[in-house]
Structures are given as C-alpha cells and as structure tokens.
Amino acid sequence: MEYPLAHSHLLLKRLLALNKPKSLAPAFHYVYMLGEVSQCRHDTDRELPFRQEANFAWLSGCDVPGSALTIAYEHEGGEEVDPSKVQTRLWLPDIDDAEVMWCGLPPSPEDLAKDIKLTSIQRGWTAPALYPPKPNNTALPTILHTLPNVRPPTSVIASINGPSHTTDYLLKALHEARRNKTPREIELMKKASEVTAGAHRELMRLVGSGAIKDENAAEAEFVAYCRRNGAKYQAYMPIVAAGTSAGTLHYVDNDRPFPSQPPTLLLVDAGAEWRNYAADVTRCIPIGNGGRFTRECRDIYETVLAMQEEAFKLIKPGADWEAIQRLMHDVLARRLLRIGIFKAGPLGNASEDEVVAKLISEGLTSVFYPHGVGHLLGIDVHDVGGLPQGKSSDPLLKYLRLRVPLEEGFVVTVEPGCYFNDHLFAPFKNSEFVDHTKLQQYRYVGGVRIEDNLLVTKTGFENLTPSWLPKTVADIEGVTTGQSA
Template identity: 35%
Template sequence: MSGPPSLVGKKYPAKQHARTVYSHLVHKNEVSAKGSAFFVSGEDLELYLYCDQTKPVRQNRYFFYLTGCDIPGSHVLYNTVKDHLTLYLPDIDYEDVMWSGLPLSLEAAAEKFDADEIKYASALHADLEEFHNDKVTIFTTDINKFNTKYEGFLQPGNKDFFYALDESRLIKDWYEIELMKHAAKITDNCHFAVMSATPIETNETHIHAEFLYHALRQGSKYQSYDPICCAGETCSTLHWVKNDEEITPDKKSVLIDAGAEWSCYASDVTRCFPINGDWTKEHLEIYNAVLKMQSVTKEMIKPGASWDVLHLTAHRIMIEEFLKLGIFKKEYTVDELFESKVSARFFPHGLGHLLGMDTHDVGGYPNYSDPDPLLQYLRLRRDLQAGMVLTDEPGIYFSPFLLEDTLKDPTKVKYINKDVLDKYWYIGGVRIEDDILVTEDGYENFTGITSDPEEISKIVRAGLAKGKEGFHNVV
C-alpha cells in the first residue's frame, strides 16, 4: 500500500543524511573525520536453525538512515572527500528467482534510492580495497556476520562516529516527519478499533489481535515494538507483553500501549479505557490525574526546555492529585512529599523518550546510574531542540511488586494512607502517551486518537451497542 501522498515522487534523503553525519563527525573530531569514509552493512536473510524458513528481517537502523533501503543483504559506502554515496545491492541469485521473483534492478534502484551510484555486492571488496590502499579510514559501526569478510578494511566502534550518527538521527527532517505522521495516523485508527471492539475482546490477546489486524489492513506489516495489552492488575506491569490474561468482569480497566511502524519509522501511543464504557470512580480519578500530568507538561514543550524539569513537574502534579484523593496524607506538603521521593514507585518510569527509527530512539543520553530515583529511568536527559520527536507519557501505577518495599519502609509509608490506597489496587495502572514534534515555537502532536475520558466512553459504548454480531469474528 502507498504511503503519505506528500512523499509520492520523492526520495528518502539518504545523501543529505550522510552529509549530516559527516558534519557532526567534523564537529566532534576534525582530525578523525578528514579523508574518511563510512561503511554500514544492512541486515540479511537468515535461516532458523535446522529449518529452511528465514527469520523476519528488521533493517539495521543506521544502514537505513544512510540509504532508505530495506533490501536484505545490502551495504552502503560514503566517500566524505568526494561526497559520493554508493549503495550495494545483493548479487542476483538466479536459482532463487523461481521462488522469490526478480530482484530490483540497478536501474530501478537508481530511480528509487538517493545514491550517486548503485552497484552489486560483488564490486564491494575491490572498492574497499582501493580505499584501504589509499590510506582512507573507513568507519563502521561494528563487525558482524554480514560484514566480517571485509573486516580488514574497516574501523569499527569509533565513539565519535556513533556520536555523529546519533546526533544526526536526533533531529528529524521533513521526510522523516511525514513518515512518522503516517505511522501515527495508522496507529490512531488501530487504537480506535480496539476501543470499539470490546464485545469481542474477552482476553488480552483479542486486544492485541484487533490492533495488528487494523495495522496490517493499512499496510503496516510491522510493529514498532511488541504491543502491551493488559486489563486490571496486569496494567501495573510497565511492559506487560504476555497479553494472555482473561478479561473478567472484575477487571474494569484496560491499557494498550502499541504503535504501528511505517518504512522503519515508529509510532508509540498508549490509551486506557473502561472495558464496559463506564469509568469507575477510582479509575477516572487516576485517569484525570495522569491526563493533567500530560496536559501541563505538553504545554511546556518548546526548544530549550529541560526534559528533567518537565519530568519532575509531572511528579509534583501527581503528588498534588494524591493529596486531593487522600492517598498521600494531607498533613504533609507537596515539597515534603517531593523531597521524600515517595512518588517514585507510583510513577517509576520517565515522562517520555525520543522517538524515530527506534521506539526508544538514540541521542537521549539516559543516566541509569543516577542516584535520584525520580530521574534514574528517564531516557531523555537533555534540553529540547526543534526537530526532535518524543513521547509525552506520564503514568500512575499501583503495583504490589513496586510498592512492597515502600510500604515496609517507615520513612516512606508514613506519607501514605493505606486504607485509601487499598481502593485503587484493582486499576493496576494508567498511562497516556502521545507522539510530539518539537517545533520552532512549541510543539505539534502527531497523535489524533482522543484521550478525553467522555469521548473514550462514547467510543466504547458505541462498540458495545453493536454486540458480538456487529463484528467479523470467526473464532
């Protein structure tokens, strides 16, 4: 299926990406960059052990950034001196043509890909040898099963090269933004479908299936990550991917964190809803608290804003809401509760992360050894810049596992009203996540599926009104 209409007749800007990487390498280490070349191998087809079936191919992200090519067995070489990008396609396996059809020709590849030259892989060894003989440093990411035969020509693992790649991928260009908007649009439809199909969703697996079905119908054959589909107490596990628990009447709350992928670019969206369309008192209270955490921090997004500050602001809002609900004892102030770090186990992850070709995209520079429990799992630790795409995804969780130590620690439990807390365990957790582009003067939200609780109720109720007979469902 075709992608965004805005990209018809346009090429993925691989050549400009290579130039951007080089500019960052020069900025980082001019001596190292001078007279260099970049080489990256893409992923190739691999057989399962003792089987003639190939594993699914997920293209190497650095390779795709420099080529826009998803053909297995390809390679790329960029000559920084001559500003010359060469894409190498796999040699034709004529015995395979009867099974798989003719591969893309060099002429067709030249029309499709933004490269100065297209060659077959058989020419690669001689080209690398020529660079090597001319004393050109050829940077690559690593030596692996797809490029080991060229190991003698390559310099893997250079930190400055990785820095240049990651800084380049940090800021999205117009083409990448169009791909991500398209992925987000597909994801909107999938989340709408999940909310609408509760009559046939009696197991978490059904939620998973509904999302995948509608993604595939829209041409998205791959997910950005394993969908997280949970109900009731399983919503308290941040990355619950078993997706196999029954949705029984006592499980009032549903959480789905899932994002379709388009042309190697990710979306990442979380929505929560009541399975019967009616929010319970406690579920709605926590949902509205998370919604406030997101809406306030979203309005703070702009170039120069500190993501640390936004994340800690979300913690303060959660504390304020817990004081209103009585979960935190009212004899303590917001400042006292904030300094105590007691909120860390109710909101254990970061406010969000960078998004691009990976769900948790490169360039965020997290510090998982940070002694501050409020910041330890924050995946983005830098000021915002125009062109970044990130997620804004606050959450509140009631996890017996996470809170076990807190409830046994007299320095922490003194802040918590356990009788009030006991009313909220059944919710499991609530997370709301949107995909956000940082613009020159603020932000643009790629995510269109509603997060308004009343609108969500209407969608769920409309689906329930159809009954099971309103859905094509053979099992």
C-alpha cells in the same frame, strides 16, 4: 535535499564536529557500512523476520538483506560539508538463483532509484572491493570510518596505502545525526501515527461494544487493523493489559480474559511501523460499566492526563527534559493527595508544598510512577542519541531515556503514568504517608498511561498523534458507548 542523500550530509557534518580541530583539516573521509542479512532461528532453516539495521536503514532507505553502503567525501577543510563532493553508493547483493526460487526476485537498482535518491545504486559487491579507493586528490590522507563491529583486514588496508581506520566517531555521529528528523522522516512518522490512531480508535469501539472480551483478541484486532491499512509490522511488541495486568509496565503476555468484576480499564500501548519508522501511542479503554469509566478509574486517568498536559506546556527547543520528569512527580503527588491515597501523616499541618517534597524524597511517587516521561522516537522506538552521558543515578531520573535539552526536529513521546504494583509498593506497606484503605479501593484500576508523539518545532511542538484519536474521558466514552461515530 533528496531522501536519503540528505542523511549522508548530516552524518558527515556530525563527523567533522566530533574531533575538532583535527577533523576540520583536509582529508578523504570514507564511511563503510554493512546492512543486516537474513538470519535463521538457532540451528534450523526457519527464517526470522528481517529487519534492516537501523543506522543502515537511516542512511540508505534500503530494506534489501545483504546490502552495503559507502560514503566518499573529499573534504577540503573547514566546518562545512560540500554536498557536490559527497558520493553515497548503495551496493546490492548479486542475484542468488536459489534465493530467487524460494523468495522471489529482489528489487532492482532501477526500482529502488524511484524512491531512494543516492549517488548510485548497483548490484554486486565484495567486502575487499568496497574499501576506500585512492582519492582524486592523492595528497589527502584517507580516514576510514566503520562501526565498532567492523575490522578491516590488515592485508586490505596495506594494499590501499594504509588509510587510518577509526571506530571512534561513526556510531556517535550517527546517533547525534538521527536525533533531528528530516522532512521525509516526519512524513513517514505521521503516516505511522495515522495508522496507529485508527487502530486505537477501532479498538475503543470494539471493546466498548463488548465484541472483544480478552487481551489476546484485543491485540489481534489492533494488529489486523494496521495490516489492513498497509502497516505490515508493529514498531514493538504491543502491550495490551487489562486491570491489574497494567501494573506491569511492559506487560506483553496479552493472554488473559478481561475481568468480569469490577469494571476496570484496558491499557493499550501499541504502535504501527511505517517504512521502518515507529509510532508509539498509549490509550486506556473502559471495560464493562456500559463503556464508562468508574469513579476510581476516572480519578487516576484524569491524574495522568493532568500530568501530560503540564508536560506539554514545557515542550519547546531548549526545554530541560529532566526538569519535566521532576515536574511529573510533583503533579502526581499533588493529585494523589487530593484523591486521598497520599496524606500528610506525621507532617500534620505542614503545607502542601512541604508534604509533596517529602513524598518525593521518600520515593513514594516513584512507586506509582517508576519510569521516565518519554524518549526519542524514530527508526527505533527508543531512538538513539538521548543518553550521550549515560543514565542518571538519581532515583527520579534513573529510567529516563533522554537527558539532553530538546531541539527543533526531535520527535519525543510524552507518556506519564500511574500504576498499582504490589511488588513495588511492598517497602512502603506501613508508610504513614499512605491511606492504605483508600489505596485498596483503587488497586483494581491496575495502571494508566497516556502517550502521544510530539515533534519539537521552532516555537513549541506539533502533536503527530491525530487529534481525532480520543483522549479525554468524555471523548473516549463517546466512542465506547457508541454515541460517537
């Protein structure tokens, strides 16, 4: 099925599944959606960067501000959607001479139709004119689906024989339909990942050579590489954190010089956006020390790498994401015990399993690993549909953004980490399960996170992050020391 017309069919299938058995009866389903408009900052005429509303972008493939979309489907009953009866129409705004003077001509319907396959693309619309017409089968009841923020005028509804208007199903159906990526979406996400990986590798080379000496310059180089390679926008604000800055999970100041002593790490969590689709990749780069990891940096880095490798072993359809999250805490506890940051303390000669269980129940692993193992990825970097029942109150799961079993077609990030954050650690400053001298020795590492983007396949997964982006200590040092091209 052609892009993005296939998305309308996926959406309708979800709509029919949400209100069984009532939704399976014959009806004229009509979806009415408005795209984003250009906006200005506060009370000025300074335009903000335009970003199409994500659900609209997914259904339409269109980035023209002020557009609208309608889907008309005369459903004859049952669970299946008949593609031949789906009419998906994109409505572009009329030409505004003043807008053309300032911003140039927008793309024509003919231009868009070369890449966007819909029933029709045409210019000129008004809100009342796009509300549902009478169906060909006039005996069918009309159900008008809109997002919660759209309220059709009563006068319009009355003039078209009073269709039933509902906001109960469209948003949920969109969130569910967007979870499983189509082949075209995967193609776009692979391109975003390719550009992102190139930017990360180039940054490794520049930091290792000493050409970059502060977070600001590192971010500038990353973004410039993406722009040079066709990715105009970042999928999110880059996190470029040197040393102790990396102890803050979403550090985005990116304005500090690299520490001169001791040698440490630069955590770079950044991803390009390609045709609205996101990549989300994290790597850590040695700062100083001739481009090599110090012993402490290596210990923590290899701890996180071990966490990610254990998570990878479980990625397949049906996998329990919450169980993977719990496993991350288990692996972290065992590794930090072996390093010596954790200890048995009052448990004395208890088994490792008993000590690990105690460390987790006490909340100590959550101090060093406070976030979730990953999230859905797509048009939104934290893509929708992962929390149909909301967030968990369980301390180990409360920041998890995905709480449904994995399915074929999901794209997920896998991003375990280990951080040294004094504020988070404060309640445990007297803990008998921590070797505080050893902890002090490792504090300068700041934080480590390793993140890749995985497509869940029928039998396992495909890593969308290119394999040529270094991840092991040896491979990263090959680039940062100049030994690898």
